[in-house]
Amino acid sequence: MKCEPSAYSIDDLEKERITSWEGVRNFQARNFLRDKFDTGDIAFFYHSNAAPSGIVGLMKIAKKGYPDFTALNPKHKYYDPNSSQENPIWYMVDVEFIKKFPQIISLQDLRNIKGLEQMEVLKKGSRLSVQPVKIEEFNSIMRHYGY
DNA sequence: GCCAACGTTGGC
């Protein structure tokens, strides 16, 4: 799950412990949030548009997909007039802080780990802010760093 | 700040 650290970083989540992952306004990412997440699932926190960009920690899904209430609030920057209580359009999950890695796993680092050649985030033009990670990919990364 | 890649919109 990607976020620009200037907007919300792993340090913010460490302080807050738990937060809603609101504001996703892309249909493909929305479908993942709505359909694919389960409570208790583990996710990588990825800093995008950063120096460097990369994976900075782990989160747990504290609440699976439910309507993104910011889309229903006309005062909110993520307001979408096309959404409604009856037809919410946009979804979010709640995430809980697990750990911050001692060092960022940068994109360059990821490219050097065997077994990640097909990983979504390493593909050219991969912009999706919510992406599936295969269990083998997750294990490869964790094993590589001894986590 | 540049720009490639991708998503969305809207005229036809």
Place this chain on the structure above:
DNA sequence: GCCAACGTTGGC
């Protein structure tokens, strides 16, 4: 349904 124009993402 096609596709050009436009907007956004995100690495660099």
